Amino acid sequence: MNFNIVKRRRANSKFWNVLFVAAIILVVASVLFPYLWMISGSFKRTIEIQSADYTKPGQEPSLIPRQPTLENYQRINRTVPMLRYLRNSLIISIGTMILAVFISLFAAYALSRLEFRFKRLYELTIYSTQMFPGIAFLIPYFILFTAITRLTGIKLKDTYYGLILTYTSFALPFCILMMKSYLDSIPKSLDEQALVDGCKRPAIIFRIILPLVKPGLVSVGIFAFIMAWNEMLFASVLTGRDTKTVSLGLMEYITTNQARWGGMMAACIVVSIPVLILFTTLQKQIIDGLIKGAVKE
């Protein structure tokens, strides 16, 4: 009898194992499906996509290109200046990343290590700025940009630094909170000791803290990078001929006259590459950072 129970349990657990594997496969498949469609689309000839029709046998949209081609990649820059948009996005995102990392390191250091007046108020403001919907300050922000340009002659719209300033500021609240939880995990006695030894604050931050929070710098940097790479609302108003980013540029493959889905899919893949490289090389830090920044009481 005892034997029977064991046997049943084994059969039971085998059943659950199969179910478990099936569930995992289902999850992975549904995550990967759009990527497969994107990749397959990027290798399809325009004619194949244009004439696709599921009611006609032999012309159904299919996951495997009937006549694979590289022309979408070769022509990536022909109708839409995708490489220029890619350069714009890289400059803006890297600029945002560098600024956000340093500014948030300083601010988080103050929040983690120092007591100062209005500290509570400041922390509260950081939390609340995350709640503001972008659209609520896009209009006045645009008008301020226009006014500043008119008064001082400094161009802000359609410039790299105008966008970098904007995106840095968007990224900062989350970056500061994330960085603070990294700093909180470094023992305070370390910099207190250095202070007693006569070290100055800047030296403490750059010589002692900086090397210790490298993983934090990485996570914060990537968060800021992705944020800037993704942003579309402000970009749709503040970028122009010189600074248009890839997020907006991608839409140009589809016009009222022509739908170049193949070209768009090829561009989608090219545009994702920088982010994917960053992610795969630094997966562990990114995951740690996300958890540190978001799951905090």
Next chain:
Amino acid sequence: MKITRLNNRAAAFLIGPALTAMFVVHLIPIFFGIIMAFLRIDVSNLSDFPRVPFIGFDNFKYLFTDGSGVGQRFLSSIGNVLIYGLVTIPVGYVIALAVAMLLNREFKGRTIVRGLILLPYITPDAVMYNVWRFIFQSRVGIVNSILSGLGLIREPIIWLVGDNALIAVIVASIWKGWPFTSLMLLAALQTIPQDLYEAARLDNASWFQRLRYVTLPMLWPVSRTLLMLSVIWNFHAFNQFYVMLGADTASKAAVPSVVILREAFGTLHFGSGSAMAVIMLAIILLLTAIAVFTKRERSVE
């Protein structure tokens, strides 16, 4: 005393840049935007800012008296974003929790699976929503092809225009959003002490009871934060709608961000655009206040 003063100065230097950015990009424009909702401001007097007339609530009245029907569109866009949130948030959460629980088990290839499910989160919005837009094309997309292959439809469904548009965006948003939630829940799951499950098992608690009385309560702090953030961020939804449906405010699935963007930068009515932005801000502040209040209530208990 001396130390405090010293710290004040050091702190001022350290938070100075962050504070400046916050004032320049967030606080001053918000303040300015609220004032703008009460001014008659348009392209003609934009440059002459200090002399723009104050008109009280006229911008708000205009929304609902003007023949263009912008106020109606704005109201229905709020409705859309509510429906969108009411579906996306719970469904996304349940999927995220289910997958987090699957991944909480040791198995070969777990790290790879965990990396893979994060792909949607890190792939740029514009990329993925454009891919979904392609997937949902009625003639050349694959959704209709699969549905008809399964014998579920005869006529092709038009997904991205009209009544179905919201469904398409919801599907894409859930796909893009659940991995982040799942990762957070997985991190929280891993902190639940195993003894709790052992004890529950000794009490002959069923799988469902363990979920109900151990897992969910232990996940509540993280879940609450995540849900609160998604409810608020939900109102910011823009990218998915802008990419998949375009800036067409007549669309049955237009959201507030798109309607305001068109009003301000399409028809150049900055005043009425600001009025709608202020209404949205008020809604979000109210939601945040409720969230903070309930949180405090709980911790008092």
